[in-house]
Amino acid sequence: MTVPDLSPLALSLRVAFLSTLLAAVTGIALARVMGRREFPGKSAAEAMILLPLVLPPTVVGFGLIMLFGVNGPIGRLLEDWFGIRIVFTWIGAVIASFVVSLPLMYQSVQAAFDKVDPRWENVARTMGVSEWRIFRKVTFPLAWPGILAGLVLAFARGLGEFGATLMIAGFIPGETVTVPLAIYFSYEAGRTGEAMFWVVLITLLGLAAITWLNGWRRKTSRRRGRE
Template sequence: MTYSPLFLSLKVAAIATIIVFISGVLLARLFARKHFRGRSVLESFFLLPLVLPPTVVGFGLLYLFGKSGPLGRLLLDWFHLQVVFSWVGAVVAAVVVSFPLMYQSASAAFQNYDQNIENAALTMGASKWKVFFTISFPLAWPGLLAGLVLTFARALGEFGATLMLAGYIPGKTDTIPLAIYFAVEAGHTEKAQMWVIVIVALGFCSILWLNWWTKRNLLPFTRQK
């Protein structure tokens, strides 16, 4: 019995969460304040993995990052980096499928507070980055944290796109969802049950902690009102 699926899943989910959190927050903040032609089209593109079957997303990624694909050839020639059939592919798949959750949470968070606070700070001479880190980010933090936790949980449980792009290579791309699937295929029911318990426990603890943190930090403000 090897525990590589656990360590690999945590590694992939952590890296994907960091990438998605930074990109999702920045894009959501930009789009929350900018109104331009084509914005709805771009936002629909960002949210598309939320409604597409994971295998369709995986096929698209396989086309882009394959050896003959535009991005795959570029990464291989310039950086000698192969995405297909590697743990990097698992990260890419997790980033793409979990991004819509972070973007939606961040977008809602940046629209749920009074924008006049930011405008007042800008009027007083504060830079946009200072306003973002001292006003916007703290005010939006509860919503951003919710998106962060959901992103991690989604990246941890990604299966379809990961299988298409990274494949199943024991010790290299065998995340927990893939380990469960192939354990069942091989008739190793006890092994599959163990990994099911592990991933359910991780997801449940993540959501439970988020609910506890939210109630602990928001309840005092609710009572004051």
């Protein structure tokens, strides 16, 4: 078996990394706002964040085409103002991965923030510490195990995204073909060996991530058990 072109792996890692970064920033900010503020329409806003979790990826992809397509409101704006095209580019793959991984990140971060005893934050306030410093030095480090779990989940989801990516980014070799797309189209073309190569590689990557996270969690929970 010859080693296939590795560009799908490089693209998948780039897409998963960038979408995880976006999901982390957005998920942390949203979890913070939703956990602390009450406003009209909060339940509806939360449902919108979580919706991609229960929708088929093709529905998410369809929605993204409607928004980011050349005739979509955001797509047209981006193309007219900045000359940026989303559909059939790797940026589309990043957006698809971001939308499907955001709910996982949001849920993990929200659960992690809920676990931080509010008394720690209150003690810090009585010491005259600003809200931003409390977040950086108390809330965030104490919520870190849950945030890390969210990051791993979001990265894995981004790495494995197929349906929405295919719809918005299409199959353009070297430009939008991620590992899941490479597996599907190699198999479809009868190149079973090549499909197998990608299957084994992505399975090993997933196993490594889960093993590392579990080991890290056990170490952390042992340390916390002594506190």
